[in-house]
Amino acid sequence: xxxxxxxxxxxxxxxxxxxxxxLGGSWFTAPGETTAQAFMRRIRRSDPTxxxxxxYAAEHAERWAGAKALTMDEALAQMPEVERKYxxxxxxxxSVLFGLSDEFSAAGKLDAEQLAKLxxxxxxxxxxxxxxxxxxxxxxxxAKAEEVAKLVEGFESSKDKAVDAVMxxxxxVLEKKK
Numbered sequence: 001x002x003x004x005x006x007x008x009x010x011x012x013x014x015x016x017x018x019x020x021x022x023l024g025g026s027w028f029t030a031p032g033e034t035t036a037q038a039f040m041r042r043i044r045r046s047d048p049t050x051x052x053x054x055x056y057a058a059e060h061a062e063r064w065a066g067a068k069a070l071t072m073d074e075a076l077a078q079m080p081e082v083e084r085k086y087x088x089x090x091x092x093x094x095s096v097l098f099g100l101s102d103e104f105s106a107a108g109k110l111d112a113e114q115l116a117k118l119x120x121x122x123x124x125x126x127x128x129x130x131x132x133x134x135x136x137x138x139x140x141x142x143a144k145a146e147e148v149a150k151l152v153e154g155f156e157s158s159k160d161k162a163v164d165a166v167m168x169x170x171x172x173v174l175e176k177k178k
């Protein structure tokens with residue numbers, strides 16, 4: 001650690017410890033307060049995100065009210081489905097990230113256009129063969145230019161669909177503000 005960073009970290013932990021004494025052992029929540037209430041207490045009501053967090057906290061409380069404890073066997077039985085959904089979510093996140101972020105969208109579009117141009121000119125396969133361009137899917141190297149071109153085209157298509165789906169999603173809290 002840098003000396004300055006270590007000193008700042010020590011000061012920060014001192015502040016947390018001092019809060020703990022003042023709040024009866026709690027540094028984040030006041031006695032009898034939930035973490036959601038503590039979080040909401042720290043956000044100004046004039047903050048544009050206040051209503052969004054308020055709706056999220058209400059939805060969170062509602063969902064947790066109906067939660068039930070799982071046995072280890074039940075949890076292990078549900079794990080494959082949870083992992084499948086997680087994989088799908090990660091793929092969709094990538095699509096949305098490359099579709100909505102100005103920075104990533106521009107770079108991704110440029111890269112896709114360059115790969116398509118290389119493929120059209122018949123120069124993608126030599127690039128793949130020499131290792132100048134490397135494509136990896138599911139942990140395996142893709143060696144054929146045709147396959148890379150199809151994968152890029154498919155990603156561009158699915159990215160646009162994911163962005164359309166996200167943009168079409170209605171969030172009631174945001175709709176009330178209009």
